Amino acid sequence: QKEVEQDPGPLSVPEGAIVSLNCTYSNSAFQYFMWYRQYSRKGPELLMYTYSSGNKEDGRFTAQVDKSSKYISLFIRDSQPSDSATYLCAMKKGVFTDKLIFGTGTRLQVFP
Amino acid sequence: DTGVSQDPRHKITKRGQNVTFRCDPISEHNRLYWYRQTLGQGPEFLTYFQNEAQLEKSRLLSDRFSAERPKGSFSTLEIQRTEQGDSAMYLCASSDTKAGEQFFGPGTRLTVL
Numbered sequence: 242q243k244e245v246e247q248d249p250g251p252l253s254v255p256e257g258a259i260v261s262l263n264c265t266y267s268n269s270a271f272q273y274f275m276w277y278r279q280y281s282r283k284g285p286e287l288l289m290y291t292y293s294s295g296n297k298e299d300g301r302f303t304a305q306v307d308k309s310s311k312y313i314s315l316f317i318r319d320s321q322p323s324d325s326a327t328y329l330c331a332m333k334k335g336v337f338t339d340k341l342i343f344g345t346g347t348r349l350q351v352f353p
Numbered sequence: 354d355t356g357v358s359q360d361p362r363h364k365i366t367k368r369g370q371n372v373t374f375r376c377d378p379i380s381e382h383n384r385l386y387w388y389r390q391t392l393g394q395g396p397e398f399l400t401y402f403q404n405e406a407q408l409e410k411s412r413l414l415s416d417r418f419s420a421e422r423p424k425g426s427f428s429t430l431e432i433q434r435t436e437q438g439d440s441a442m443y444l445c446a447s448s449d450t451k452a453g454e455q456f457f458g459p460g461t462r463l464t465v466l
Contacts, residue, residue, distance in 0.1 A: 343395030346393075
């Protein structure tokens with residue numbers, strides 16, 4: 242079993258829809274949670290970075306962490322065709338290691 | 354542009370050849386990371402440096418792989434005697450604090466024929 246599970250999709254939605262992307266994890270030692278966006282053949286771009294549980298909002302993006310359920314989410318409001326990309330969740334266990342553990346990524350397609 | 358840069362962006366080589374990739378981190382970032390990403394998968398951790406010290410290596414980093422960061426600035430990743438299974442995107446990232454965000458470069462795509 243992988244430490245981080247993420248549905249690979251693809252997820253196809255119309256422009257303007259609210260998108261929900263999710264990851265589950267098995268190791269309760271994870272404390273830092275990230276979402277990256279990756280366009281085809283490009284490097285990952287950091288979207289959201291959160292510590293422990295709770296919500297964080299940045300523009301059209303909202304990240305949620307529920308440590309009790311070992312579940313994290315990224316919501317995208319008013320989705321745009323330019324949001325079409327692969328979204329990777331990542332997490333790390335804290336101060337004794339900087340190693341990021343990634344999910345497989347969810348491919349999102351937003352059609353006009 | 355002050356982001357992470359990687360060179361070359363693409364490398365095609367024949368099996369058995371040696372290849373070397375370079376990463377230049379964001380200025381003043383003291384931590385530098387290497388990851389490998391294959392098609393349809395998330396990046397997998399290979400190794401990381403704090404300044405010039407290599408602090409952790411993954412079991413994925415076989416004896417054919419070596420990474421250096423001699424002056425605590427840029428880093429190189431060398432693969433000796435390449436195999437077809439080494440074909441992947443090699444990503445470099447940097448950060449400036451122990452709990453800080455990691456910012457990735459554009460990657461080097463390696464194809465081993």
